[in-house]
Amino acid sequence: MISMLSTTVLLLACAGHGVLGQFVAPPTNLTSKQGYANITVRYKPVPAGICEQDPDVKSFSGYADVAPDQHIFWWFFEARNVDPSEAPLTIWINGGPGSSSMIGLFQELGPCRVNADGEAVDNPYSWSNVTNLLFIDQPTEVGHSYSIPVPAYLDPTSQLLVQLPNNSCPDYASDWDCGTYSYFNESLTANSTPAAAPNLWKTLQGFMGAFPQYSRHDVFFTTESYGGHYLPLFSKYFLQQNAKGVKGAHNISLVGGMIGNGWYDPLIQYQAYYNFTVYPGNTYGYSPFNQSVKDQMYNNLYGAGNCYDQTVDCNVGKIDEICTAADNFCYQQVENLYDIYLERDEYDVRYLMPNPFPPSSYVDYLNTERVQRAIGAYVNYTEASAAVSAAFTTTGDDDRELGTVEAIRDLLAHNVSITMYFGDADYNCNWLGGQVVADHVNATGYAAAGTGFVNISTSDHVVHGQVRQAGHFAFVRIYQSGHLVPFYQPLVALEMLDRVIHARDIATGNTTVTPAYRTKGPKLSSFHEGNATVQFDVTPPDSVYNTTTNLPQNATDASQPPSSSKLSKKSARPYRPARSRKRALMLGQSPSQAQGPLGRWM
């Protein structure tokens, strides 16, 4: 319901800016360079203050033209405290499928956050403190990446994009619905993890060729969530391309991979929804279901022809329709029981929906003309691409095993270190499932007698979690953290990255890791947080997350209170937009509706 007041404000805003202002003017003054493998990149230097605040630390952003109508957006930041020409290159991508890597940049580990006033402020825990850092929006149509820019508006009821004939916003679409979006054509993006690998490789070839000064040394690959599918297969593809010795291409010297709350193996991880909520349960003392819901979940998982059986069928026959149907079944009948009965955040069991963390103010920031000009954006920003999510749904990629575990084994055999870390309050890709995935990797020494969990020590002398490590393989559990670990536990996340980069042990950072390195401790991590940080009332939207108390805090009591919000009504939306297929569905889309844009475009 729109109040009279906001309607008036809206009309004034329209009169003030004119109807054309909502569309993105094509960027000017991009520098064009041919990188390796004949990939052209177009970019501009990003001025200080647009994210990175320090004028002595350079930042660039732009596109890699990977196919005639496929342009991949990237944003690079020089290392802050290491000579950038000596620092390694770390790549970050978010998951989804369809989630923008600007989530990682602005809500987790980039050089800035956006405050409630819509201003970029320094993030002292930026991963660029220790490495050159490259964020990539992939596949095509995610975030600022684009196929063909077209004028359109987002129908607020159906959440579908509707194309417009020209850059003019009709009266019936409220002003902020209109913008420049990617034309949705499934053949202009990827519909599966394996299909997405070549364009990420091409993007890296373009970037590394245009910026050889940042690409001379080791490469680290970091990701989250659906990155449990992406990282193992993309990395395997990089190694294959290296081995082929593609003419004009550059070797990607991958040294380490880090995956936060990854979705690796659907058969294991669908079962983990039961483990996390019923038995043995989570470590927050939160056992929410009555017996009838427990039985319902168990039956929907293990009953004849249900989630488990369907997922096995998908991975035996590998037929798109069977995988899509299996995934829909498992999502709706198993995973989603949590949402239906609890109205809790799937990404953080401690919070009811809507969860104000992390704040979404960065979305509006990326949709201002000033910022778009500074970064050379061709299209408006969308946090989650329903088009890409729909494309992946057609192949049931989410329900496929895809050889992720085997690929991790292969990477370890090629001396690439792998760190699987999990915030332990996340239900969506929970650590109990992750632990079973790690067992399946069966890295040398991981299962050996004596190898087990030890506490992680960090410079703040607070124990933020535990690690079980054997050689270059580590499984990490982070306490008091939802899905987005670098948001909830920024210090341990940064120190962990630093240790990986220097081939030091995750536990202390003081020991150089050799193949024979083992942590000695119990096989299981048994610490229980209890329910002290579990919220039983909806957390007020203007709260801030206190990383010391691990509790929400009234913004007015925070040591750096954000001043009153002057953001548009967008920031008041009840749910954050999708950062995964599941979230997209929560916004009221069924997978078939999510394919709507294709129909509408046609």
Ligand SMILES: *[C@@H]1O[C@H](CO)[C@@H](O)[C@H](O)[C@H]1NC(C)=O
């Ligand atoms: C798209 O970006 C323009 C600035 O170029 C902005 O005015 C408009 O509100 C944005 N549209 C959306 C839907 O965010």
Ligand SMILES: *[C@@H]1O[C@H](CO)[C@@H](O)[C@H](O)[C@H]1NC(C)=O
């Ligand atoms: C274009 O870029 C050059 C070099 O970066 C700069 O000197 C010039 O002022 C820019 N022009 C515009 C219109 O932004």
Ligand SMILES: *[C@@H]1O[C@H](CO)[C@@H](O)[C@H](O)[C@H]1NC(C)=O
């Ligand atoms: C790049 O272009 C050259 C000349 O057209 C061609 O010989 C070469 O195969 C191309 N390399 C790649 C990786 O496409």
Ligand SMILES: *[C@@H]1O[C@H](CO)[C@@H](O)[C@H](O)[C@H]1NC(C)=O
């Ligand atoms: C990260 O680097 C900045 C700039 O040098 C510095 O101010 C900050 O303290 C560093 N953060 C940490 C956690 O060391």
Ligand SMILES: *[C@@H]1O[C@H](CO)[C@@H](O)[C@H](O)[C@H]1NC(C)=O
């Ligand atoms: C844009 O398209 C609309 C039809 O939807 C039309 O009424 C309007 O005149 C067009 N505007 C321009 C500038 O062509």
Ligand SMILES: *[C@@H]1O[C@H](CO)[C@@H](O)[C@H](O)[C@H]1NC(C)=O
């Ligand atoms: C999508 O792109 C393909 C390849 O460019 C083209 O053949 C097809 O006609 C396009 N579909 C639509 C609906 O535009």
Ligand SMILES: *[C@@H]1O[C@H](CO)[C@@H](O)[C@H](O)[C@H]1NC(C)=O
């Ligand atoms: C779930 O718990 C059972 C029994 O404790 C255990 O055998 C199984 O490996 C667990 N699976 C997952 C995915 O957590």
Ligand SMILES: *[C@@H]1O[C@H](CO)[C@@H](O)[C@H](O)[C@H]1NC(C)=O
């Ligand atoms: C794990 O690897 C060891 C060799 O390192 C092998 O003997 C054992 O059979 C493997 N276990 C499984 C379950 O694959």
Ligand SMILES: *[C@@H]1O[C@H](CO)[C@@H](O)[C@H](O)[C@H]1NC(C)=O
């Ligand atoms: C690691 O080494 C540093 C510097 O020598 C020392 O202060 C710290 O206590 C050591 N940490 C552990 C866990 O041993």
Ligand SMILES: *[C@@H]1O[C@H](CO)[C@@H](O)[C@H](O)[C@H]1NC(C)=O
């Ligand atoms: C929190 O846990 C304590 C025991 O550890 C229990 O007595 C209490 O009822 C729990 N609170 C809620 C709201 O579940």
Ligand SMILES: *[C@@H]1O[C@H](CO)[C@@H](O)[C@H](O)[C@H]1NC(C)=O
């Ligand atoms: C925050 O504290 C102020 C002053 O104590 C109070 O008026 C306000 O209601 C509180 N806000 C929330 C969201 O709790």
Ligand SMILES: *[C@@H]1O[C@H](CO)[C@@H](O)[C@H](O)[C@H]1NC(C)=O
């Ligand atoms: C978080 O809580 C601690 C302990 O109460 C307090 O000292 C600190 O100032 C709080 N942090 C912020 C940002 O308000």
